[in-house]
Amino acid sequence: MTTAASPAKKHPELTTLTLWIMTIATGLIVANLYYNQPLLEDIARTFHTTKGKAGQVSILTQVGYATGMLFLAPLADMVKRKRLMVIVFAFIVLSLIITAMAPSINVLIIASFFLGASSMIPQLLVPMAAHLAKPHERGKKIGVVMGGLLIGILLSRTVSGYIGEYFGWRAVFYAAAIIMLVLWLMIGLFLPEVEPDYKGSYKKLMGSLITLVKEEPKLRLAALRGALCFACFSAFWTTIVFLLKQNFDMGSAVAGEFGLVGAFGAIAAGMMGRLSDRMDAYKLSGFTLMLILVSFIIFIFSGHSIIGLIIGVIVLDMGVQATHISNQSIIFTLKPEARNRINTVYMVSYFMGGSVGTLFATQLWNNYQWNGVCITGITLSVITLIIHFANNPKAETKPLNA
Template sequence: MSTSDASTPASADRSLRGLLLLLATIAGVAVANIYYNQPLLDNFRQSFPNSASWVGVVPAVTQLGYAAGMLLLAPLGDRFDRRKLVLLQTAGMCVTLVIAAAAQNLPVLIAASLAIGVLATIAQQAVPFAAELAPPAQRGQAVGTVMSGLLLGILLARTAAGLIAEYFGWRTVFGASVVALLVLAVVIILRLPKSKPTSTLPYGKLLVSMWHLVVEHRALREASLTGAAMFAAFSIFWSVLALLLAGAPFHLGPQAAGLFGIVGAAGAMAAPLAGKFSDRRGPRAIISVSIALVAVSFVVFGLSATSIAGLVIGVIILDIGVQAAQISNQSRIYALKPDARSRVNTVYMVAYFIGGALGSGVGAVVWPTFGWAGVSIAGLAFAALAGWNHSRGKRHAVTAS
């Protein structure tokens, strides 16, 4: 045959779908590592009774490590082959997870957790890689597919860790992750193509250039603030849910809160559809609908302080709204400067996780004083902030045109 089957449009589409599913798996398996320790705090307390009061540092330093990794490692995707970066970080993650699993005292576990957070930014190589592989008309759908894997990793990590720890102990959680990463590394070597570096800037200038991107692109600033406000709303709910379920009338343990992650997975499954609509209707329209969905979810939450069914409905609406906005925002920013997608993604995701930390902090302050009603109002306020910023950006776009 003079023409390879791989050159036909149908074969090309199948090949792209396969690569996107692989990238989605990479994102989900990688990011899950920063959430495994959250349901294991009581296990750590029992294993290290002399340091019991410090176990809360473990998830905190993991999140800090992830933020540092986004800032310091994620931009390297513009400078080097992303496939090589993914494999190197995967190898480093396996070593770090083994250290965590074998930790005989809490300081070692804390240090390993910091490194786990830094290296888990493998996920932030997968998303811009998808934007690079997909043609412009399918970029939103491609980003949505990979982001669905990332969100599934976030939502299901707590459930998986809780179940494994209950039957096999907390050290097995980290061991199981090593096995998953090693299998994934083999598939990456066999299936993932190399990426083409788009920058020759030295490392220091590469980091400094992110500030220039913020100054240069109004759309990046707008998307970052909208995304931060939406993730703040998302985080305020998930950071307080376990406290709500532990009290009257539910009296449910942490496993019940973890199981809500399975409910939230409905939002992840809707991600590729949201990306497709973003490609067809434009990202601005989808973001507007997404913000409205998040606002509705907090109205539902406010009316569901004693209703599991209401909370389930609210979780589905919240996760679909947040996920659809995330995909549409990223579809917008990846089109701004194709040769700087990793750096653009870093700016956006750093703002995004700052918003998440703010949401968790507000939840910790509001819950003891104002209860669930206060949390619902605060979540609605974050949605209103996203709506105000988005509408201001829309007016500016109309004026500029």
């Protein structure tokens, strides 16, 4: 990897105010990626298209997010991080406005791609929190910021479901544009600047991603594990709105309410950040991966049971999000000077997995309905567990303060 080690730089303290701004911003920005999921039924009706075509809005949003992380997030190791965020914010606002005004489904799909690509800022904030935190409490601080991200993912569906039900799906994206303008100001005024550690060209910076993948087996395992888990997560959350409409005659508002249920799982998962400071993250991941498998077993018997779906949502979200935090606790110990690039490799894999899960779920729904989605989730969960236990490290994972 071509880097020039620079002298250790004194970086700002991670104050309580800074941590809360990062946490709130992470949750509200990542919400942009999920507003459309409870609205797919309404979007399909607006443009007189199929559910499969409407599902491309969600797919391209996630592909865009992965693209933004791949080509923009590594720059945070090379340029000033706050400056990069302030520039990218302009594209978030513009993309939201175009999304809200989209005259056709194809324009909406394209705008959704750029919305996803520009909403990669949380993947600058999480490594930034790891960078600013004291080593002995890094897992705890990552857990706080990740708690904001996870709750943003889940509550975004609740908010968009309600707004979409009563004001139309376009109102969701106009409201999001206003929120982003406020956040833009907060980031510019209150977030500290972090100087880059990487000295070299953008071409070499991107080439170093391949080197990291080759040199870090723990990164490869975490990336594959994360991709498969998020494929399960996305398969469920993309199709739940179709199930609720078909079996319960419920609209987008009720689909969004399931985000409130999932938030309980996310809050519980946030505690894993503290646990990852104290115990072996590999063993912790084995337990959390089992939760995902259990959730889809519950789902396959709950196609006509709201209570069963609620229980399954809590178990699924707890398993997926806790595994995610455990994965990040592992990868952020590897190369401190390359945290943004390491996070890029992991998160690009993560969201590409989500895109595949969404694609499979929307296509399987057309042919096999809910059982097809659940069988996909069970299959992916079993594959993930096999990969995890087949790669049992001989040495224990280093603690975060190593």
